[in-house]
Amino acid sequence: MKNEFGGSWTERKVIILEKYVHAYLKIMNNKNFHLTYFDGFAGSGDIKIGKKESFKVIAGAGKRIIQITDPIGFDIYYFVEKNENKRLQLDADLKATRNDENIFTVTDDCNDALLRFSAFISSTKKRRGLAFLDPFGMNLDWNTLESLKGLGVDLWILCPTGVGANRLLKRDSDISDAWWERLERFFGIGRNDIANSIYQEYTNTNLFGEESLATVKASKANQKLFEIYKNKMLSIFDFVSEPYIMVNKNKSIMYHFFCASNNATAVKLANSIMGSAIKK
């Protein structure tokens, strides 16, 4: 494979996926399964990296994945993008790369499309799938992910720990109902359970000896949020890989990218690919 782990965190993320898909299709060769690739946040085909004045353009995941055909490709490719203009651009890009009637693009919300994908995979024992969920923010609801429980699906997912969840969990814990509801939908647990992991109460005594309750936020909140998400993921899948932690230029955590599967070998493979990416 030409691409090695260079470039930005974003570029490494798609290269990790690409390497996994190469290995996955080799393992699936001659197994006689019907294979579907599902991309729930497909984008427009290309990814712009860097600042407005000096950005670099790289091929997005979709264009890379449809080109992997040796020894086999997927039987169906299903790309979901909510923004119609981006979907049209993606469709044109994919068609220019590989014109195949089994490559579909749809304008839809990933939450709805993922339920269809799960129903499709579960409808016969012969179907297996690989799902890539790469949202910018907290666009995915926990109850849609639960539809994957018990299926022959390997999932690669980007958890927006730093750019999504941690930003809503304000330092002073004064969080609106709307934000708590968003967090609950995302993690699939109640606000008290989230708060218990992230905040600690302590007693503050003022100069006059008067006591009041105050709240302090955990120092490694991003890590704690990932632990919550990972533990929830283990209620859907038997195995979860180590995360590939994506940070910004100030070294703040933005995302945790990882693989979940009911197959131990799949997660072992994911860990080995990510191990090489991290060493670079």
Ligand SMILES: C[S@@+](CC[C@H](N)C(=O)[O-])C[C@H]1O[C@@H](n2cnc3c(N)ncnc32)[C@H](O)[C@@H]1O
């Ligand atoms: C990080 S980008 C995806 C990049 C893509 N994986 C690639 O390699 O080029 C996330 C995309 O998800 C789309 N999006 C946001 N919310 C969505 C939703 N609920 N359902 C489907 N797509 C959504 C955005 O328009 C955006 O294009």
